[in-house]
Amino acid sequence: CTAIGKALLAFLPQEKIEEMFANQKKLSTYTPNSISDVNELKKDLKKVRAQGFAIDNEEFGIGIRCLGAPIRDDRGKVIAAISVAGPATRFSEEKAEELKNSIINVCNKISSEFGFRKD
Numbered sequence: 168c169t170a171i172g173k174a175l176l177a178f179l180p181q182e183k184i185e186e187m188f189a190n191q192k193k194l195s196t197y198t199p200n201s202i203s204d205v206n207e208l209k210k211d212l213k214k215v216r217a218q219g220f221a222i223d224n225e226e227f228g229i230g231i232r233c234l235g236a237p238i239r240d241d242r243g244k245v246i247a248a249i250s251v252a253g254p255a256t257r258f259s260e261e262k263a264e265e266l267k268n269s270i271i272n273v274c275n276k277i278s279s280e281f282g283f284r285k286d
Contacts, residue, residue, distance in 0.1 A: 168201050170235030171250040173221035177212040178237050178245035184212065200225045220267050225255055232258040234266055236274040241282025249274055 176184065188205045195201075202208045215221045223233040235250035251270055252258070275285070 168197050168223060168227040169250070170221040170223040170233035170252075171248045172235075173212065173215050173223070174235035174237045174248035174250070175245060177215035177221065184209065197227050198225055198229050200229075202226065218267075219271050221250075222263060223250075223252075224260070230255050232260075232263060234263055234270050236270045237278075238274050239278040239281065239283040241284075243283060246281070249277070 179187075188208070191205050194203050194205060194208060196203045202211060220234055220236040223231070223235070225232060227233075231252055232255045233250050233252040235248050237245040238247040238249065240246045249270065251266065253262075275283075
């Protein structure tokens with residue numbers, strides 16, 4: 168349900184994701200916005216991998232929106248993530264769109280300190 172959790176989960180090997188959710192159809196929810204269906208979560212994780220960041224759109228807490236992005240090591244493996252959160256009233260979807268490149272850039276800079284080089 169969190170942006171940082173999705174940023175970490177999305178970059179696990181697909182086999183590991185399948186293994187984690189093999190016996191689940193429904194997920195625990197925290198708000199009406201939480202993803203409760205495993206297949207929907209897998210679609211969301213695919214989107215996270217494609218765009219390079221995750222969004223928690225009031226999924227863990229009503230009134231809170233978060234962005235998260237992965238940090239990689241010298242082999243490209245995701246080893247950590249960073250997220251930024253704020254009240255949804257001030258951290259609108261438009262504001263999240265404005266900030267996504269900033270969080271990706273910060274994570275890329277930290278990743279480069281760990282030896283990661285984008286190809």
